Amino acid sequence: MSIQMNEVYKAFGDVRVLEGFSLEVEEGETLVVLGRSGSGKSVMLKHIVGLLLPDKGNVWVDGQQISNLPTKELYLLRRKVGYVFQFAALFDSMSVAENVGMGLERMKEFSREEIRDRVEECLTLVGLEGLSDRFPAELSGGQKKRAGIARAIAIRPKYLLYDEPTTGLDPLTKAVIDRLILRMNRELGVTGVVITHDMESAYRVGDRIAMLYGGRRRFLGTPDELRSTTDGVVKGFVEGRPELLENAS
Amino acid sequence: MNRTREALVGLVIVVAAVVTAVGVLWLQGATWGRPQVEMEAVFDEVGLVRSGNAVKLRGVQVGRVREITVDPAGDLVRVRFRIDEGVTLPDQPVVVLSPESLFGDWQAEIHPRTRFPRVRFPEPREADVLPGHALPDISQLTAAADEISETMLVLTERVGIAFSEDTAENIASLIDNIEDVTTQLATLVEQQAASFTEVTDDLRQATQGIGSAANQARVTLERVDGLLARDEVESTLQDLAGLTANLRGLSAEMDGTNREFRELAAQVESTFAKVEGMLEVVEAGDGSLGRLLHDPGMAEEMEGAVTELQLLLADIRENPRRYVRLSIF
Amino acid sequence: MTERILAPFSTIGRRAVALAAGIGRWGMLTAETFRSLRHVDVWGRLLLQQMAKIGLDSVPIAVFIAIFTGIVLSLQASYTFTGAVPLYFVGVLVGKTMMLELGPVLTGLALSGRVGANIAAEIGTMRVTEQIDALETMAYPPVAYLVLPRVLAGIIMFPVVTALAIAVGIGSGWLTALQLLDMSTPEFVRGLTLFFEPFDVTFAFIKATSFGFVVTTIGCLFGFHTRGGAEGVGTSTTQAVVVSSMSILVLDAFWAVTLL
Incomplete structure (x- = not known):
């Protein structure tokens, strides 16, 4: 029971985003959360690192309840969680290496050399070796995403959260990223949560797949179960058939 | 963040601090080591x-x-x-x-x-x-000047009201008369002082006489004071003449004298001298009229002289022995 | 019909609520900024960088403004004083005005454009591109990392830049008096020192410090609450400049009322 969300409600003003969303992520698995754009996937993911706090319900990560955590311990917990942002969210004023090393520097456990080695290692892992002195503005979209992943994995997190890692990339880069996610899971034993609306990726990386719809979880199951679902909403989304979705809802 | 920029930040801060410190000291008038006490x-x-x-x-x-x-x-x-x-x-x-x-x-x-x-x-x-x-600073001076000019204004107005051609002439002749009277008074007193060789029985009466004479003088001078308002120069002059006659008669009555009385006489004389002096002041200057008007203390001084005379006489009446010693032996 | 009557009132009401909410958010950010002082490890090494950016880089514009202010003050003073007032009063006017008013305020306004806009745009962009979230996930307190170094740099560097501007302004006024007004240095200096009080400098520093604080906190506030992509960043930047400029003028009047 590594990550658990129980009946989470979240609204921004009048806009209710999550309305009793629940999810359990098993240790060591990669869980994909599907959902339409604007369905609240990112909001859900931000609850896991405490960037957002639930209006109602609770979120447990690594045995600790996020909303009750004092700031200091929340920061300690965040060292176990890597977060890959949708548009990488690299710091423009810093080089790739500085970006990747930032989390390590904050931990104050490593010497300058150790950080440099670890950064190089992570960049190699995501295939960006030799680009450490570049600035984010000089990278392509795919490179940025990979740099974002390198930054997330640099702190050797126990959990990795991916916010639409493959959106807007060409098929080849997508495949590279998907493989990266799998490698993280297989080689580093990382528990992952991937939110996406890209079905190809979802099937490739997901051990289990969930779907967020109308602020609640509409589906949870293996990829095979997803393929054979009879729920019109889920089927309509997966197969890209709006008419199914309309009929079901 | 390279070294040069760091150094520049430091430099800017130092320059600003130095400029401020030196500027403040300079503007405050620092002497830069010049010895001062x-x-x-x-x-x-x-x-x-x-x-x-x-x-x-x-x-x-x-x-x-x-x-x-x-x-x-x-x-x-x-x-x-x-x-x-x-x-x-x-x-x-x-x-x-x-x-x-x-x-x-x-x-x-x-x-x-x-x-x-x-x-x-x-x-x-x-x-x-x-x-x-x-x-006093300029504002205080201005205030004072303001006050003075206001007084001048009032004074000028009054002068304008009081002085016609006639009154001016009257006053001129009055002053001539007063001078005469005073001269007479002075000589009279001198005569009296010389002739008071014995103590008379009716010293008391005499002093009373002087008293009433002084009263008369006072009335007269008050009239002078009020002259500007009342056009009675003529009667005033008559009064003065009467006063002089009185005093003359009085002196005839007093045929005795002694040393103390001489002192009294001297005092009376000095009082009259004051009156005279005042009149001289009136006389002086440009035809005397302007001067009289410009010296508001004049009337007061005249009045003061009369008061002094009266007090003196009252004193004589109450303590005649201080002035007159009976030498029966 | 009723709606049409109520419309202006509801507008006023909405504006008032928005203003109060804005002041409240500013207060909370300010409080959080001071609480963040304990994270020295986070903001400490960023401070110098911000001092360079906010202070050092603002020196040229501040000096440029000060030079022309000094010239104009000098010339206009002599124009106004023609005949009636001795010319050494040009020195009084240049000195007093530069120190008490134009030095701090013009520098403050120039820097509210330069620094306030820069901060709002930078932090706003970081907000909409989730860089601030990224900071959080890497356990960097965003206020300590982004706001505090800028606010401290503003508090430290605004007075520094203002001091230079005042000195340069008086200097240019002096040169103008010398070259264009046929005044002599002793004459100008006599005017300069005539009514000088050390409090004038203190007053300028109080103003500059408060302007530095206001411009940076308002820039950070609007940056932090940026929403909606590039357009949101543009809006925040504009608002930051407008609000911090207005705050400078209000604060200027406030200090004049309370301290003079």
């Missing part, structure tokens, strides 16, 4: 002087005012100032505060005390503290 002066009040104002000696700036504090006792203001070392101060130096220009900036000037004989300086308790005085 600190002095102190006390004042009743200091006008608009502030720290930083110039201290001058013979018009040359020799220092600056440093600090102004009210003395704990509350009756003085202490002003500390620094002047260049080696400046020789005048004898009995005093500090006089005055406006340096018409724009509100003041200065402290060191002068010899003798230049301000009429100014009352506060006396400092300590030996090395100078006495000081703040001259």
Whole structure:
């Protein structure tokens, strides 16, 4: 029971985003959360690192309840969680290496050399070796995403959260990223949560797949179960058939 | 963040700090090591002087005012100032505060005390503290001038109302007459003083006579006073003539004299002399009229002289022995 | 009909609520900024960088403005004083005005444009591109990392830049008086020192410090609450400049009322 969300409600003003969303992520698995754009996937993911706090319900990560955590311990917990942002969210004023090393520097456990080695290692892992002195503005979209992943994995997190890692990339880069996610899971034993609306990726990386719809979880199951679902909403989304979705809802 | 930028930040801060420090010191009039001595002066009040104002000696700036504090006792203001070392101060130096220009900036000037004989300086308790005085500033002077001009205005108006051609002539002749009367009075008194060789029995009566004469004189002078209003110059002159006659008769009655009475006579004489002096003053100047009008104290002085005379007579009446000693033996 | 009558009132009401909410958010950010002082490890090494950016880089514009202010003050003073007032009062006017008013305020306004806009745009962009979230996930307190170094740099560097501006302004006024007004240096200096009080400098520093604080906190506030992509960043930047400029003028009046 590594990550658990129980009946989470979240609204921004009048806009209710999550309305009793629940999810359990098993240790060591990669869980994909599907959902339409604007369905609240990112909001859900931000609850896991405490960037957002639930209006109602609770979120447990690594045995600790996020909303009750004092700031200091929340920061300690965040060292176990890597977060890959949708548009990488690299710091423009810093080089790739500085970006990747930032989390390590904050931990104050490593010497300058150790950080440099670890950064190089992570960049190699995501295939960006030799680009450490570049600035984010000089990278392509795919490179940025990979740099974002390198930054997330640099702190050797126990959990990795991916916010639409493959959106807007060409098929080849997508495949590279998907493989990266799998490698993280297989080689580093990382528990992952991937939110996406890209079905190809979802099937490739997901051990289990969930779907967020109308602020609640509409589906949870293996990829095979997803393929054979009879729920019109889920089927309509997966197969890209709006008419199914309309009929079901 | 390279080294050069770091150094530049530091440099900018240092430059700003130095500019500020030097600027403040300079504008405050730092002497940059020129030796100065600190002095102190006390004042009743200091006008608009502030720290930083110039201290001058013979018009040359020799220092600056440093600090102004009210003395704990509350009756003085202490002003500390620094002047260049080696400046020789005048004898009995005093500090006089005055406006340096018409724009509100003041200065402290060191002068010899003798230049301000009429100014009352506060006396400092300590030996090395100078006495000081703040001259009235322009606003106070303006206020005073205002008051004076107002009085002048009132006076001029009154003169305009009271003086016609006729009254002027009347007064002129009155003054001539008064002079005559006074001369008569004076000679009379002299005569009396000479002829009072014995004490008379009716000294009391005599003094009463003098008393009523004085009263008459008073009435007369009051009339002079009121002359501007009442056109009675003629009767006034008659009164004066009567008074003179009275006194003359009185002197005839008093055929005795002694030393004390001589003193009395002298006093009476001096009183009349005063009246005379006053009349001389009236006489002097441009035809005397203008002078009379410009000296508002004149009427008062005349009245005062009469009052003095009356008091003297009252005294004689009550303590005749002080003036007249009976020498029966 | 009723709606049409009520419309202006509801507008006023909405504006008032928005203003109060804005002041509240500013207060909370300010409080959080001071609480973040304990994270020295986070903001410490960023401070110098921000001092360079906010202070050092602002020196040229501040000096440029000061030079021309000094020239104009000098010339206009002599124009106004013609005949009636002795010319050394040009020195009084240049000195007093530069120190008490124009030095701090013009520098503050120039820097509210330069620094306030820069901060709002930078932090706003970081907000909409989730860089601030990224900071959080890497356990960097965003206020300590982004706001505090800028606010401290503003508090430290605004007075520094202002001091230089005042000195340069007085200097240019002096040169103008010398070259164009046929005044002599002693004359100008006499005016300069005539009514000088050390408090004038203190007053300028109080103003500059408060302007630095206000411009940086308002820039950070609007940056932090940026929403909606590039357009949101543009809006925040504009608002930051407008609000911080207005705050400078209000604060200027406030200090004049309370301290003079």
